Amino acid sequence: MKLKIIAPIAAACLAAVPGAVAQADNTNFISRPLSLLDCLNIALRHNASILEAQRDLKASQGIVIQTRAVALPQLSVNGQYKDTERTAIESFGPPASSGGPAFSISPPVQNWNGDVQLVQAIYSGGRLAAAWQAAGVTRKQAAAQYDTAVAGALLDTRLAYYDVLLANQQITVQEASVTLLQKELEDQQNRYQAGTVPHFNVLRAEVALANEQPALIQARNNFRIAKNNLANLLGYNLPRDIWEDVPLNLSGSLDDRPCPVNLPDAIRQALAHRTELTALRETERLRQLNVVNARSGYKPDVSVFAGYGWKNSQFVDPGDLAYTLHGWNAGAQVSWDxxxxxxxxxxxxxxxxxxxxxxxxxxxxxRQIELQVRTAYSQFVEAGEVLDSQKKVQEEAEEALREAEARATAGTGTQLDVL
Structure with missing residues (x-):
């Protein structure tokens, strides 16, 4: 969630480096330099969160069909065949003691029947209209939730891409620092061997170099972690024999091109376009329709039906199963609890x-989205100010190092000036 808060502001400031769009089916593709556009398109096809969101969207289509089913006619076909033991069937007719002719009628031991029935609910206290509306609302809600998942995954991919670039630059900075200290150590060793400086200067240079090594190690580790994170967001299944350095090469670069942002406009755009709000608005509408559906229990259910049925005769030649009675039937049904x-x-x-x-x-x-935009805006302003100040610091540091080295070479400076 923390990563997503910068979407309304920072996403517009991250420029994609042009590159061909390609699909990655295996890790061999990783060796090819990837632009930001490449990574975004790969994520659209292979990111696990997006794939899961696609399945959720598909499942919601089934929910839409189920929701509408209550308002649609129901067609059913039924059939039955039954064979009953003769001793379990009761015969009927006038008793022999009545003086008339004695006879009895026995229903057949074999019976069958079948029918086709069409039932349509015509009134359910508002439940039918609510169900039809709920189906449309559910579709909109699912689409908004899918858009939210896609936007979140693409933002994560975009940030991970620039995290890799940043980590790579941090390695360059730390390597330059280590190289400088190694050069200073070699210089002090040469001076010590020439007898111009004490051994303490050598020890001090060795300590400074040793203290700088962990920062370089950490920078390289951060670079490995950043590449693993990006590979995971791209949906790559890395071979188990890759232990440390993921063969993931990027063709993009960090830039500081200006990106003016107006906070009120950013808040207004976020409140108008964030799909999380769209999904919650549809959820609110669904809850409202659920109230209508619940209240329908106070009212009767009315339905009409029509059908056609077949069955064997019970009295005319009951032994002949082929003697069939058939015909139409229609009616209405009311149920009220x-x-x-x-x-x-x-x-x-x-x-x-x-x-x-x-x-x-x-x-x-x-409110949370507005807070996220305000926080992201503050971080954006802070980053710009820090960047401007660091540019000045870098210029001054380079000049200070040049002067310190010159004084040390001339013998007018000290080792501390360089370190």
Whole structure:
């Protein structure tokens, strides 16, 4: 989350170095220098977070279909065949003692039936319209969540790319410092052998060099970690035989091109375009529709149906299964739970509470995004000021080193001036 807060401001200031777009299927591709554009396109195809978001988006399509199902007609086909033992079937007819002819009617031991039924709900207390609207809202919510995941993954990739470039530059700086101290050590050793300086000067140069080595080691380690992080965001499966240095080469470079940012405009753009807010707005709408759905339990359900059925005869030649009775049927059905043990009331209370919670979450997220933009803006201003000051420091340090070396060579300066 911390990385994402700079999206509204800093993302516009990071320029991509032109390069061909290519797809990476294995680690052999890593040896090719990658531009920022290359990395972003590779991440779009292979980043795990983006791939997971694509599956979530696909799953949401299934939820949309399920949500709309309640408002669509239901068509079903049913069939049954049953064979019953004769002793389990009761015959009926006038008893023999009635004086009339004695006979009995026995239903068949074999029975079958089948039907096709179409049912359409026409009223459910607002649940049908709410379900249809909820399907559209769910689709918008899923799209916003997918956009959020993609934006986050691309921002992480962009930052990781520049982290690698920065770590590489830090190695260059530390190597230059170590090289300078090595040169100073060699100079003091030569002077000591010539008898112009005491051995203490040599020891001091050795200590200074030894103290600088850990910074170089740490810079190289940070470089390895940064490349591993970038490779992971690109979706690479690194071979297990790669222990330390990942063969990942970048063609980009760090730059400090000016990027004017107006804080009020940045806040306004963030509140208007951040997909996190879009997703939460759709969540709020879904919660509102859930309240309508819960209240529908207070009202009746009305549906109509029509169908066609077939069955074997029970009385005309009951032994002949081929003698079929068939025909149409149609009607309407009403169901109304007059008292359901306060089940509907409980659903309404829950739905209303979740709706209020979604409103609070939306307002809080808007405040958090504004805070993120303000924080990122402050960091952006700080970085610019530090960069300007460091440029001056670098110029003065280079001049001071040149003068110190000149004085030391002439014998008018001390070793401390150089170190």
């Amino acid at each position: 007059i008292f359901d043990g306060w089940l509907t009331r409980g659903k309404v209370v829950q739905a209303q509470a979740l709706y209020k919670k979604s409103q609070i979450s939306l307002a809080d997220e808007a």
